Amino acid sequence: MSAILAIRGLTTRFATPDGEVAAVSDVDLDLRAGETLGVVGESGSGKSQLFLSVLGLLARNGRATGSARLDGQELIGLAPESLRRVRGGRIAMIFQDPMTSLNPFLTVGRQLTEGPMLHRGLDERTARARAIAMLERVRIPDAARRLNQYPHEFSGGMRQRIMIAMALLPEPDVLIADEPTTALDVTVQAQILDLLRELRASMGIATVLITHDLGVVAGLCDRVTVMYAGRVVEEAPVEPLFGAPAHPYTRALLGALPRVDADGAHDLVAIPGQPPNLQRVIEGCAFAPRCAQADARCTATRPGLRAHGAGRAACLRLPS
Amino acid sequence: MLNYTIRRLVGAVPTLFLIIAISFFMVRSAPGGPFDRERVVPAEIKANLERVYHLDEPLWQQFLRYMGSILQGDFGPSFKYKDFSVTELIWQGFPVSAQLGGAAVLLSAIAGVALGALAALNQNGRLDGILMAGAMTGIAIPNFVMAPLLTLVLGVYLSWLPVGGWGDGGLRQATLPVLALALPQVAYVARLTRGSMIEVLGANYIRTARAKGLPERLTITRHALKGAMLPVVSYLGPATAAVITGSVVIEQIFGIPGIGRYFVQGALNRDYTLVMGTVIFYGVLIILANLLVDLAYGLLDPKVRYD
Numbered sequence: 192m193s194a195i196l197a198i199r200g201l202t203t204r205f206a207t208p209d210g211e212v213a214a215v216s217d218v219d220l221d222l223r224a225g226e227t228l229g230v231v232g233e234s235g236s237g238k239s240q241l242f243l244s245v246l247g248l249l250a251r252n253g254r255a256t257g258s259a260r261l262d263g264q265e266l267i268g269l270a271p272e273s274l275r276r277v278r279g280g281r282i283a284m285i286f287q288d289p290m291t292s293l294n295p296f297l298t299v300g301r302q303l304t305e306g307p308m309l310h311r312g313l314d315e316r317t318a319r320a321r322a323i324a325m326l327e328r329v330r331i332p333d334a335a336r337r338l339n340q341y342p343h344e345f346s347g348g349m350r351q352r353i354m355i356a357m358a359l360l361p362e363p364d365v366l367i368a369d370e371p372t373t374a375l376d377v378t379v380q381a382q383i384l385d386l387l388r389e390l391r392a393s394m395g396i397a398t399v400l401i402t403h404d405l406g407v408v409a410g411l412c413d414r415v416t417v418m419y420a421g422r423v424v425e426e427a428p429v430e431p432l433f434g435a436p437a438h439p440y441t442r443a444l445l446g447a448l449p450r451v452d453a454d455g456a457h458d459l460v461a462i463p464g465q466p467p468n469l470q471r472v473i474e475g476c477a478f479a480p481r482c483a484q485a486d487a488r489c490t491a492t493r494p495g496l497r498a499h500g501a502g503r504a505a506c507l508r509l510p511s
Numbered sequence: 512m513l514n515y516t517i518r519r520l521v522g523a524v525p526t527l528f529l530i531i532a533i534s535f536f537m538v539r540s541a542p543g544g545p546f547d548r549e550r551v552v553p554a555e556i557k558a559n560l561e562r563v564y565h566l567d568e569p570l571w572q573q574f575l576r577y578m579g580s581i582l583q584g585d586f587g588p589s590f591k592y593k594d595f596s597v598t599e600l601i602w603q604g605f606p607v608s609a610q611l612g613g614a615a616v617l618l619s620a621i622a623g624v625a626l627g628a629l630a631a632l633n634q635n636g637r638l639d640g641i642l643m644a645g646a647m648t649g650i651a652i653p654n655f656v657m658a659p660l661l662t663l664v665l666g667v668y669l670s671w672l673p674v675g676g677w678g679d680g681g682l683r684q685a686t687l688p689v690l691a692l693a694l695p696q697v698a699y700v701a702r703l704t705r706g707s708m709i710e711v712l713g714a715n716y717i718r719t720a721r722a723k724g725l726p727e728r729l730t731i732t733r734h735a736l737k738g739a740m741l742p743v744v745s746y747l748g749p750a751t752a753a754v755i756t757g758s759v760v761i762e763q764i765f766g767i768p769g770i771g772r773y774f775v776q777g778a779l780n781r782d783y784t785l786v787m788g789t790v791i792f793y794g795v796l797i798i799l800a801n802l803l804v805d806l807a808y809g810l811l812d813p814k815v816r817y818d
Binding site: 291357 | 634714715716718719720721722723724725726727733734737738811812813814
């Protein structure tokens with residue numbers, strides 16, 4: 192299947208008072224039509240910045256280079272006005288914190304309708320009718336009345352449903368969900384994940400799910416990309432990745448995952464050490480200092496992504 | 512909202528009482544009295560005058576008498592402007608002061624917000640630097656320095672504008688006093704707006720608006736401005752107070768026949784009733800301005816509900 196979003200050699204740097212920080216380094220990634228791709232990694236691994244780069248939403252001191260093509264159209268370096276039409280219209284994004292991501296001063300209805308009115312040229316009445324239908328679809332009861340309410344009149348879970356409705360209303364081709372459940376409590380998380388699963392089945396929209404929660408990935412994704420220190424270290428379909436992780440970092444992540452089905456003998460294994468400082472140029476494998484299998488080669492040579500099993504992995508210790 | 516307003520007005524009564532009590536005793540504890548002149552007045556005449564105005568009574572009795580009369584809406588006769596009651600003098604000066612002060616508050620709000628927003632959108636750029644340096648200067652220079660400086664440059668050297676008087680409050684006459692009164696407030700509001708605008712522009716919901724693909728102009732006018740305005744609106748209460756106190760100085764400098772000038776003259780002449788009248792009037796004005804600001808805040812922020 193062809194990629195709807197193809198990222199090649201994407202690098203994102205931030206100018207800081209202490210020097211440049213490479214948040215994303217030379218990332219290749221494909222999102223195929225209709226699939227749900229999980230992007231996992233710990234905080235600071237560059238997974239959010241990667242997609243903010245694609246949408247041109249970086250902070251002022253950020254610069255992205257490389258290539259990101261949506262259906263062949265290059266997005267990196269695109270004129271702001273053209274990129275603006277892509278944002279929200281063709282690629283929608285929902286964010287981690289629903290409590291602060293909605294504008295507290297505008298009614299929910301206003302915030303839901305402005306996207307479709309802008310990108311689809313709908314008049315306000317049609318846009319409101321669609322908004323009501325979409326709110327019902329994300330299971331917000333009494334939608335017509337609630338359209339006139341303000342965000343503070345909704346709970347966190349409800350607000351995330353509104354964010355999802357808002358992202359989907361302009362009928363985008365790609366949905367990027369950046370840790371959509373992280374800020375919510377567990378039962379609400381489960382409800383939102385159910386909703387995403389249901390929408391995936393009914394709408395078939397290509398989705399990137401950025402998360403550090405491997406449980407979410409297992410339940411929702413077709414493929415997984417694992418990022419570490421701004422680089423992709425492994426990518427594979429969900430089952431092989433969970434069954435036989437190739438990269439030591441992926442293995443370590445899975446080892447750090449609590450399991451309810453295991454007996455008491457299963458201990459959580461924390462990954463020793465800290466992620467590297469991205470202000471320094473890393474010569475070898477970024478994970479080497481924390482990796483039990485690392486040898487002299489790992490600290491000297493940077494591994495590239497190579498085909499491995501059903502996916503690809505960047506590790507020098509893998510048999511070629 | 513009506514309930515809230517009534518509650519606030521009732522709550523203002525003790526405040527007002529304190530203002531009256533404190534200023535009553537302060538004015539009377541100042542040395543000298545309303546009938547002291549360079550020429551010594553014969554003791555019998557002075558005693559007569561003091562009896563007529565009840566100044567021979569003990570202070571607490573004078574205070575009770577004064578409270579009694581203002582409760583009936585009578586602020587007494589002016590000691591100095593013999594044929595006028597204090598109420599008449601205040602209503603005479605009020606239209607002029609209201610024009611001057613209103614124009615200054617309006618100018619501070621409009622110019623301050625515009626300049627502050629401009630600075631925020633050019634954050635750390637050259638324009639931002641120039642504007643904020645100007646704002647710091649504006650805040651640092653007191654209005655009694657600003658007024659003569661403006662007069663000197665625009666009025667004397669360039670002869671563009673009249674250096675004093677009010678006339679009928681036309682644009683030419685009003686420009687210098689309004690500018691002198693408003694500039695420090697413009698500067699302060701500009702700094703306030705810049706700060707809150709920068710904070711709002713970094714908010715998550717602005718990122719959401721951008722992610723929606725809204726044009727930058729719409730992101731700012733529809734999504735950022737309202738939130739950025741809140742601190743500015745809250746400041747308009749204190750700004751009104753600052754403009755009122757400023758107008759006391761400015762009216763004196765430019766010879767403008769407003770309440771502020773009566774206040775200064777009243778204080779210098781120990782015209783007790785006139786000083787008290789203007790103080791109470793200013794007090795009521797500031798209390799009302801703050802109430803208005805709080806009500807406006809409620810209209811802007813949907814999380815604030817008054818009932």
